[in-house]
Amino acid sequence: MSDESSALIQLGFVGAPFGVRGWVKLRSHTDPPERLLDHRSLRIGQGSAWHSYRIEASGRSGGALTVKLSGVEDRDQAQALRGAQVCVARSELPQRDDKDFYRADLIGCEVVNLEGQDLGIVQHFIETPAQVLMVVRGASEFWIPAVPQHLRRVDLQARKVVVDWNAATD
16 A cells, blocks of 8 residues: 555555446455445555545445445446545544454565464455455465464464464465
């Protein structure tokens, strides 16, 4: 993310256009997905191009969240947003407790397994239909499911994540 967006937390991304009147599908990283709609104003963009959008209306279609964003009036404008990140200012998010964290908090953290073996640094996350994968790069690259079964301990102050993952498993 650019300097302007460094205080932003990604909560999802824009999917395909929905209809011809400027609606888009949103892929939410929040749990539950509808929590994304609690934020009536969203920052949407990529790289150095970021814009604020207000949610004018929302709904669901086939399990996907759908929204009408202010200033997006037709399918072409909706298509231009496809793939863009959906973010909110970190200051707008609720405080987390010690056992709760945002994915963005883990980027750059050191990752070790239960045996103490250094696996590398969290680079980013990948959404798959089955689960979210945490991409860790060190001597090798590991795609570790970001689920409680594998994420055993997160120490944000020490910038360290302990995972139940055998380096030979990948």
